[in-house]
Amino acid sequence: DTGVSQDPRHKITKRGQNVTFRCDPISEHNRLYWYRQTLGQGPEFLTYFQNEAQLEKSRLLSDRFSAERPKGSFSTLEIQRTEQGDSAMYLCASSTRRDRVSEQFFGPGTRLTVL
């Protein structure tokens, strides 16, 4: 089991540019989550997929944010027209469906800096 992977690990962009992050969950984990963590705070939930279906979205996920999980495998998170306030660590997690409530495992994160 290789764990959750994320790409890129770091991204520096200029305000107004679009960025896309990728998350590969643990194989056979059908639940995938995106969280955002700003400096000095705990992570906050953004959105959740079960297989390819996006079932929950936080109010933090403005219309500039979009997430997909085609075929229920990897997921992408896109931020359009980035703002300086989008600077944060973006974390992806996955879990299994076997238990009604199951343990989440996190990837290493993508650190975004918007100049």
Next chain:
Amino acid sequence: GIQVEQSPPDLILQEGANSTLRCNFSDSVNNLQWFHQNPWGQLINLFYIPSGTKQNGRLSATTVATERYSLLYISSSQTTDSGVYFCAVVPTAPGNAGNMLTFGGGTRLMVKP
């Protein structure tokens, strides 16, 4: 929504000392996890402990779900224990079928040699 409070917010220890970190939550939960976030930002799973007591080496955790708190014990601390410790919960409340985690603010631990 559920409130998760961790204490203390900051902790400085001498190597070899023991410590107890606390997590209080405002509502009933289905899931509780403890994480250690290393300096590179990686969240490392320590315990999945919605109730009861577990031990893993120098670390142990206890969750008393009926009283809405969990404790993380670190014994014989080492410099590599430094970092931020997060408690995160999944509330039992309806509408959380996705089991999204709500995190506390963390305890920042520094272990000095």
